[in-house]
Amino acid sequence: MIRKLIPQTIINIGKHLPEAIVANIKYGFPGKKLKVIGVTGTDGKTTTVNMIYKILKEAEKKVSMVSTINAEVAGKSYDTGFHVTSPRSSLIQHFLFDSVKNGDEFFVLEVTSHALDQFRVLGIPFEVGVITNVTHEHLDYHQNFANYLQAKSKLISNSKYAILNADDPSFKKLQNQTTGKVISFGEQTNADVNPSNLSLRLNIPGDYNILNALAAAAVAKIFDINEAKIKHSLESFVSLPGRMEKVENNKGLTIVVDFAHTPNALEKALLTLKKQTKGKLISVFGCASERDTEKRPIMGQISTDLADITILTDEDPRFEDSLKIISEIADGKEGFIKEPNRKEAIELAISLAKKGDTIGIFGKGHERSMSYQGCEISWSDTDTVRKALKN
Numbered sequence: 001m002i003r004k005l006i007p008q009t010i011i012n013i014g015k016h017l018p019e020a021i022v023a024n025i026k027y028g029f030p031g032k033k034l035k036v037i038g039v040t041g042t043d044g045k046t047t048t049v050n051m052i053y054k055i056l057k058e059a060e061k062k063v064s065m066v067s068t069i070n071a072e073v074a075g076k077s078y079d080t081g082f083h084v085t086s087p088r089s090s091l092i093q094h095f096l097f098d099s100v101k102n103g104d105e106f107f108v109l110e111v112t113s114h115a116l117d118q119f120r121v122l123g124i125p126f127e128v129g130v131i132t133n134v135t136h137e138h139l140d141y142h143q144n145f146a147n148y149l150q151a152k153s154k155l156i157s158n159s160k161y162a163i164l165n166a167d168d169p170s171f172k173k174l175q176n177q178t179t180g181k182v183i184s185f186g187e188q189t190n191a192d193v194n195p196s197n198l199s200l201r202l203n204i205p206g207d208y209n210i211l212n213a214l215a216a217a218a219v220a221k222i223f224d225i226n227e228a229k230i231k232h233s234l235e236s237f238v239s240l241p242g243r244m245e246k247v248e249n250n251k252g253l254t255i256v257v258d259f260a261h262t263p264n265a266l267e268k269a270l271l272t273l274k275k276q277t278k279g280k281l282i283s284v285f286g287c288a289s290e291r292d293t294e295k296r297p298i299m300g301q302i303s304t305d306l307a308d309i310t311i312l313t314d315e316d317p318r319f320e321d322s323l324k325i326i327s328e329i330a331d332g333k334e335g336f337i338k339e340p341n342r343k344e345a346i347e348l349a350i351s352l353a354k355k356g357d358t359i360g361i362f363g364k365g366h367e368r369s370m371s372y373q374g375c376e377i378s379w380s381d382t383d384t385v386r387k388a389l390k391n
Contacts, residue, residue, distance in 0.1 A: 008117075011118075012117060012118050012119060016089070016118040016119045016120065017119045017122070019088070019089050019090065019119075020089040020119040020120060020122035020123065021122070021123075022090075023089045023090040023092075023093040023094075023123075024089075024093060024122065024123035026090075026093070027093040027094060027096065027097040028097070029123050030093060030096035030097040030099070030100045031093075031096050031107075031123055031124035031125060032123075032125055033100045034096065034099060034100060034104060034105070034106065034107045035105055035106050035107070035127040035128075035223075036096075036106075036107045036108075036109060036124050036125070036126050036127055036128075037052060037106065037107070037108045037109070037126070037127060037128040037129075037130065037219055038109050038111045038121065038124070038126045038128070038129050038130065038155050038159070039052070039108065039109070039110050039111065039130040039132065039215075040110075040111045040112065040113065040116065040129070040130070040131055040132070040152050040155045041130070041131050041132030041133050041134065041152070041165075042132070042133055042134055042135045042262055042264060042265075043132065043133060043135070043208070043260075043262055043264055043265040043268070044132035044133065044208060044209075044211065044212045044215075045067070045068070045110045045111075045112075045132060046067045046068045046069055046110060046240065046243065046259075047204075047209060047212045047240060047243055048130060048132055048212045048215050048216055049065055049066075049067040049108050049109070049110045050065070050067060050070070050237075050240060051212060051213060051215075051216035051233075051234060051237055052065075052108045052130075052216045052219050052220070053065040053072065053108050054233050054234075054237060055216060055217075055219075055220045055225060055229070055230055055233040055234070056106050056108070056220070056223075056225075058229065058232070058233045059220070059225045059226075059229055059233075061105055061106055061223075062102070062103055062104040062105045062106070063104055063105065063106040063107065063108065064095065064098075064099040064102070064104050064106075064107050064108075065107065065108035065109070066080065066087070066092070066095055066107075066108075066109050066110060067080070067108075067110045068080065068110055068259075068366070069240060069241055069242065069365075069366040070240075071095065073095045073098050073099055073102075074098040074099055074101065074102035074104070075102060076098075086109075086110065086111050086112045086114070086115030086120050086121070087120075088120060089119065089120045089121070089122065092109070092120060092121065092124075093123075095107075096124070109121070109124075111155055113148055113151040113152050114151075116151050116152065116154040116155060117151045117154075121155075125158070126155060126156075126158070126159040126160075127159065127160050127161065128159060128160065128161045128162075128163060128219055128222060129155040129156035129159035129161070129162050129163070129178070129180070130155075130163040130215055130218075130219060131152055131153075131155065131156065131162070131163070131164055131165065131168075131174060132165060132211070132212065132215055133165050133168045133211075133264065134148070134149055134152055134168060134170045134174075135262060135263065135264035149170055149173065149174075152174075153173075153174055153177035153178075156174065156177060156178040156180065157177055157178060157179070158179065158180070159178065159180045160180045160181065161180050161181050161182075161183060161219075161222055162174070162175075162178040162180050162181070162182045162183070163183050163184075163185065163215055163218045163219055164182055164183070164184050164185075165184070165185060165186055165211065165215070166184040166185065166186035166188050166190065166191035166192075166194075167186040167187055167188060167191075167211070168186075171184070183218050183221075183222070184218075185211065185214040185215050185217070185218045186211065186214070187207075187210075187211070191214075192218065193214045193215075193217055193218045193221070194214065195210065195214070198214065198217055198227070198230075198231070200213055200214075200217075200231065200234055200235060201235055202234065202235060202237065203235065203236065203237060203238055203239075204237060204238065204239050204243075204244060205244055205272050205276070206244060206268060206269070206272040207268070207272070208268045208272075209244075213234045213237070216234065217230050217234065240366070241365070241366045241382075242257055242258065242259045242364070242365025242366030242367070242381070242382075243258060243259060243365065243366075244256055244258050244269065244272070245257045245258070245365075245382065247382055247385045247386060247389075249389050251350075251353075251355065251389065252355030252356060253350070253353050253355070253356075253357055253358070253359060254273075254276070254277065254357070254358040254359070255350075255358075255359045255361070255385055256269075256273060256358070256359070256360050256361070257361050257364075257365060257381045257382050257385065258360060258361070258362050258365060259362075259363070259364070259365025259366065259367075260285075260362040260363065260365075261285075261287075261288065261315070261362065261363045261365075262295065262299075263295050263298045263299050263302055266285065266299050266302050266303065266362055267302045267306070269360060269362065270283060270302065270303065270306040270307060270360060271306065273358050273360050274306055274307075276358065277356075277357070277358040278356040279353075279354060279355070279356035279357040279358070280308040280309060280353070280354070280357045280358075281306070281307045281308050281309075281357070281358050281360065282307060282308065282309045282310075282311065282349050282352060282353055282357060282358065282359045282360070283303045283306070283307035283309070283310045283311070283360050283362065284310075284311045284313060284345050284346060284349050284359065284360065284361045284362065285299070285303065285310075285312070285313070285315065285360075285361070285362035285363045286312060286313045286314050286315035286317075286325065286326065286329070286342070286363055287299060287315060287325055287328075287329055287363070288315050288316040288317075288318070288363070288371075289316060289317050289318035289319065289320035289325060289371075290318050290319075290320070293328065296325065296328040296329045296331070297328060297329065297330075297331035299329060300312070300329040300330055300331055300333065300336070301331070301333075304333065304335060304336075307360070309337065309349075309352060310335070310336050310337065311336075311337045311338075311339055311345045311348060311349055312326045312329050312330060312336050312337065312338050312339070312345075313326070313339050313340060313341070313342045313345035313346075314340050314341070314342045314345075314370065315342070315363040315364060315370075316370055316371040317340075317371070317372060318371045318372070318373070318374070319373060319374065322340035323338070323340060326338050326340060342364075342370070342379070342381075342384070343384055343388075346361060346381070346384050346385055346388055347388045347391070349361070350385070350388050350389065361381050361385065364379065364381045365381070367379070367380075368380055
């Protein structure tokens with residue numbers, strides 16, 4: 001309760017800034033000894049980080065990376081599973097230090113707006129800053145979209161190169177926030193990297209993944225990586241855990257687990273699945289507590305518009321009443337099935353589905369726990385689906 005009375009700016013300056021300074025001094029400012037590529041954006045960060053890493057690795061560059069779901073640092077693999085995308089500053093600096101000690105040239109880092117606002121990446125002179133897109137999210141923390149956009153723009157304010165989405169409504173504003181060279185990507189032919197000058201046939205679904213791939217290609221081109229190698233790396237890229245991850249079954253169903261937890265991501269995921277669905281499309285999702293509450297009815301409307309059946313359920317309710325969250329998603333509209341218990345919601349979706357139908361389970365993705373009343377309960381969407389399929 002006391003924590004909520006203290007302005008975030010005071011916490012950032014009084015707590016996060018000193019922590020970041022100490023971490024930099026302790027590890028000897030390792031970010032200055034690497035070409036660090038930072039990736040931020042509302043959606044697509046994790047996939048883009050992994051795409052960039054794969055291209056650089058397969059081009060025989062010495063590279064480490066940290067994303068939401070995984071980290072590959074100095075030849076060691078880590079299952080991060082962060083509830084927040086960017087770890088605390090001390091861990092980031094530790095990873096960078098290990099990367100330098102390993103003789104790496106590059107480091108690819110997923111960066112959130114919170115991390116940028118809270119000095120978690122202080123002391124890292126980003127060679128390249130990538131912003132995948134900026135849409136409605138985290139307004140609980142940033143208060144308004146302008147503040148959110150400003151936080152995102154900190155990544156590119158002093159980077160040598162800014163990789164920006166030409167299709168994004170905020171493109172021009174972001175373009176004005178950087179002193180570095182701007183390289184654009186997007187579906188538009190006036191973008192520097194676009195489908196007409198880099199044709200890709202990806203193994204992963206979704207037009208949005210084409211944009212993620214174009215952003216990754218734009219980064220690779222900065223470092224003079226051969227276009228044929230870029231294409232090969234991207235076209236052989238496979239789905240990450242919790243990112244449009246299919247769960248195989250013998251019921252003739254398409255069951256997909258995806259991390260979509262923002263209005264933009266949910267809409268893109270549902271549109272992608274709708275195109276591929278012969279039968280009905282069933283959507284299972286919720287909204288986390290202590291997060292942007294304004295997005296709740298927006299996401300409810302999106303699912304109503306695109307899915308044939310929507311089951312509203314828990315997604316980290318924390319200390320908030322589950323039924324209150326679900327009610328705010330429904331926003332007084334009929335047609336939703338309300339089942340707070342996520343296990344039972346998934347089981348219900350499978351029981352309702354017939355051969356040819358698609359079930360999309362959104363919001364948790366790769367995460368291995370769910371938060372209830374201050375406790376982290378062991379959880380996995382994919383494991384729950386597999387158990388339900390056996391019944």
